[in-house]
Amino acid sequence: MSSLDHSIPVPAISRAFEVVESSSNNKTATHSINVNEDDGDGVFLTWQDLWVTVPDGQKKGNRSILQGLTGYARPGELLAIMGPSGCGKSTLLDALAGRLGSNTRQAGEILINGRKRALAYGTSAYVTQDDALITTLTVSEAVYYSAQLQLPDTMTKLQKKERAEMTIKEMGLQDAMNTRIGGWGAKGLSGGQKRRVSICIEMLTRPKLLFLDEPTSGLDSAASYYVMSRIAKLDQRDHGVGSRTIIASIHQPSSEVFQLFHNLCLLSSGQTVYFGPASAANEASSFPHNFFALNGFPCPTLQNPSDHFLKTINKDFQEDIEEGLAGVIPTEEAIDILTKSYKSSDNYLQVRSQDSGALEKKSAHADFLTQCIVLTSRSFVNMYRDLGYYWFRLGVYVLLGIGLATVFSNLGTDNNSIQARGSLLMFVASYLTFMTIGGFPSFVEDMKVFERERLNGHYGATAFVFGNTFSALPYLALISLIPGAIVYYLPGLHEGYQHFIYFVLLLFACMLLVESLMMIVASLVPNYLTGIITGAGIQGLMILGGGFFRLPNDLPHPFWKYPLYYIAFHKYAYQGMFKNEFEGLKFDNNLDGEQVLRDKWQLQMGYSKWVDLAILFGMVVFYRLVFLGIIKTVEKMKPVVKAFMSVPMKQTTQIMENPCATPPQEDKIFYQ
Numbered sequence: 001m002s003s004l005d006h007s008i009p010v011p012a013i014s015r016a017f018e019v020v021e022s023s024s025n026n027k028t029a030t031h032s033i034n035v036n037e038d039d040g041d042g043v044f045l046t047w048q049d050l051w052v053t054v055p056d057g058q059k060k061g062n063r064s065i066l067q068g069l070t071g072y073a074r075p076g077e078l079l080a081i082m083g084p085s086g087c088g089k090s091t092l093l094d095a096l097a098g099r100l101g102s103n104t105r106q107a108g109e110i111l112i113n114g115r116k117r118a119l120a121y122g123t124s125a126y127v128t129q130d131d132a133l134i135t136t137l138t139v140s141e142a143v144y145y146s147a148q149l150q151l152p153d154t155m156t157k158l159q160k161k162e163r164a165e166m167t168i169k170e171m172g173l174q175d176a177m178n179t180r181i182g183g184w185g186a187k188g189l190s191g192g193q194k195r196r197v198s199i200c201i202e203m204l205t206r207p208k209l210l211f212l213d214e215p216t217s218g219l220d221s222a223a224s225y226y227v228m229s230r231i232a233k234l235d236q237r238d239h240g241v242g243s244r245t246i247i248a249s250i251h252q253p254s255s256e257v258f259q260l261f262h263n264l265c266l267l268s269s270g271q272t273v274y275f276g277p278a279s280a281a282n283e284a285s286s287f288p289h290n291f292f293a294l295n296g297f298p299c300p301t302l303q304n305p306s307d308h309f310l311k312t313i314n315k316d317f318q319e320d321i322e323e324g325l326a327g328v329i330p331t332e333e334a335i336d337i338l339t340k341s342y343k344s345s346d347n348y349l350q351v352r353s354q355d356s357g358a359l360e361k362k363s364a365h366a367d368f369l370t371q372c373i374v375l376t377s378r379s380f381v382n383m384y385r386d387l388g389y390y391w392f393r394l395g396v397y398v399l400l401g402i403g404l405a406t407v408f409s410n411l412g413t414d415n416n417s418i419q420a421r422g423s424l425l426m427f428v429a430s431y432l433t434f435m436t437i438g439g440f441p442s443f444v445e446d447m448k449v450f451e452r453e454r455l456n457g458h459y460g461a462t463a464f465v466f467g468n469t470f471s472a473l474p475y476l477a478l479i480s481l482i483p484g485a486i487v488y489y490l491p492g493l494h495e496g497y498q499h500f501i502y503f504v505l506l507l508f509a510c511m512l513l514v515e516s517l518m519m520i521v522a523s524l525v526p527n528y529l530t531g532i533i534t535g536a537g538i539q540g541l542m543i544l545g546g547g548f549f550r551l552p553n554d555l556p557h558p559f560w561k562y563p564l565y566y567i568a569f570h571k572y573a574y575q576g577m578f579k580n581e582f583e584g585l586k587f588d589n590n591l592d593g594e595q596v597l598r599d600k601w602q603l604q605m606g607y608s609k610w611v612d613l614a615i616l617f618g619m620v621v622f623y624r625l626v627f628l629g630i631i632k633t634v635e636k637m638k639p640v641v642k643a644f645m646s647v648p649m650k651q652t653t654q655i656m657e658n659p660c661a662t663p664p665q666e667d668k669i670f671y672q
């Protein structure tokens, strides 16, 4: 069941609420927020008493990253989350977007349009801090491919291209349109430009709910302003489509950027120091200046307000900051005063929500066939340009092929050639295919991009598996054919083109199989080193149990013979290759190939070599289905595992970073 199905309606309550900020000296400022306006089909997001904890590495217990946060984001508004580095901005965004890490526990309520539900795959757009992009594509290719995937088929190709170009220009990337994104080993775009490409891709569909984690990092102040103003423009009504809800974490906005925010959520050590309207005007009557001023921390006249707010609540560099504030008050105490003042306000935030229906998955995309075609084409281009994907491997295979050809030159048909042919074929079926794990880092990169795009609902998992599989076929055919021909003809394996074709087909099936196996590993262990070790370990076991190093009748029964020998694809690869080679050959003393297969290699002769090949292709299909199954299961299981991982807060040991933080009341906790 999707997490969307867990919705529990809450009664529609007051549509208007007041935020009352009372200061420590009892002066009170009041402003009203009317949420009764026509929000159309926008997304109204509220969170109440939101806690996020992680296991504490050293002490037994949990560390609270977010401590009872309450707030809201409304359609047509831009909410900025600010605070010192490490205060929990990304964690808050992750919690709201339903993307917290598996080691975190969450409690509290998150309401979307008045209903309790977790945001799931494809319901929101989220530009995270890591730019998971296809590094070999140019800016225009990356955005245009994405436009083809995300925009509905009711739009023509030209319209999609125009939208892509317009968005690129909006993000000021027109001069970098034809520059490759670049990554490890190949410099392309700068960090700030990559950030803008990520934003472009998520802005293409003008999503109703957009999360941005530090969209301006790496940008100069002018670029930050232009990027933020384009983002802010999104929250206005756009061609009759409902207005957007935008939540962005941001470091040190200039006063011009600050002006673009409707609301500000100021965090310190996981606690809300201030939540409310954001006004850039440095006047006693405007928020949040009056809040800071009334609590004894007025913003100096010529200082950027956001600098002042952050400086007041940053305790990481205690001494410097105390000096900076002329030693007036220690930062810990300042935070304490502000937090208490915020919390003791009459009703520091009465967030009430609208009951305006469910949040649907992002609207129409390209249909399944278009997704498959676009993903195949994009992946094909990436494989072509990424030297590490296939080209480097092809070069090494050719060298290895020449090496094999010289070691096994002039095989002949004497009895010694029986062992030599067997060893050569074993090496080809095991080692050449084993080297497919060299492409693992590229598979992991593919998976990262897929994960981001899937979470943001760009396309379906099945289309991805299709695209990934079909784009690889021509390259695998090439790296089976060229080194295969060298290894086959130079040493003088069984004459006849039919035998060669079978040999290449079998090599192709094995390469495809190992690649499928490694994609399964990449989906489960998305880390270069552990993934490669896992893949190598699995294949090492299969090679050992494949019936060559220990002949089939000599394999120990538990595990090696049953089940490993029958599961290992090497069994079918060896059998097919050996039958293809030895059947029809005559050796010295009139020894025929069939006899060699039966007596020396202990092969099962009851079926033809084509059955072995068919089994291998069947295994490819099975492995790919397993890959798809894993992706889909992970998608479905994540919310369930999260729910299972969530335990009542009273069972955890809170390690309070701030003594004024109170744990949530049991009856207020909602477990995601």
Ligand SMILES: Nc1ncnc2c1ncn2[C@@H]1O[C@H](COP(=O)(O)OP(=O)(O)OP(=O)(O)O)[C@@H](O)[C@H]1O
Pocket (backbone or CB within 6 Å): 054, 065, 083, 084, 085, 086, 087, 088, 089, 090, 091, 092, 101, 103, 104
């Ligand atoms: N999954 C996790 N496991 C353990 N600790 C975590 C986890 N997620 C976040 N943290 C910790 O929580 C704190 C807040 O992290 P977060 O990334 O939310 O901060 P931030 O305000 O976004 O910081 P920055 O501005 O530097 O990006 C940090 O100390 C971080 O180490």
